[in-house]
Amino acid sequence: MESRVVTLIDASDIVWATATVTNEGSHFGGTVDLHEAPANLRALFDEFEECVNGQMFSFLDDIQTKIAAHGVRVQLDDGFEAAIDDLQVFPTTGDISFKLVGSPASSLRHA
Numbered sequence: 001m002e003s004r005v006v007t008l009i010d011a012s013d014i015v016w017a018t019a020t021v022t023n024e025g026s027h028f029g030g031t032v033d034l035h036e037a038p039a040n041l042r043a044l045f046d047e048f049e050e051c052v053n054g055q056m057f058s059f060l061d062d063i064q065t066k067i068a069a070h071g072v073r074v075q076l077d078d079g080f081e082a083a084i085d086d087l088q089v090f091p092t093t094g095d096i097s098f099k100l101v102g103s104p105a106s107s108l109r110h111a
Contacts, residue, residue: 003030004076008084011071016041017089019096032089032096041070045089052090074098 008017016037021030034042044067051059067087075081083101090096 007075007077008032008072009075010038010041010073014038016072017096021096021098024097027086027097027099029095029097031094033094034089034091041067042091045091048088049090049092074100 003020003022005018005020007015008019009015017032017034018036019030019032021028034045037045044063048060048063048067051057051063064086068085071083072087073081073083084098085101087098088096
């Protein structure tokens with residue numbers, strides 16, 4: 001499987017992270033650099049990770065709704081852009097996973 005470096009941007013076109021991801025069939029997974037992430041978005045990811053690790057799953061829908069409200073999308077260096085869904089970021093491990101919205105997984109390939 002080939003890895004692809006992507007940029008994650010929000011609804012305001014602000015770059016907040018870069019990630020190296022691989023198509024894992026139903027989703028993309030890999031590692032993320034949160035160095036550029038705005039503090040409020042980083043705090044949501046911290047909260048998401050805390051809920052998952054603490055098995056407090058009843059809080060996840062609310063947190064994921066707040067994350068989705070940022071309108072995060074993926075952008076490739078060749079200009080391809082797609083909305084993403086089910087964004088999961090774990091700041092302490094640097095893990096990321098997401099699904100593309102309205103585009104086949106094969107769209108995220110090397111040009």
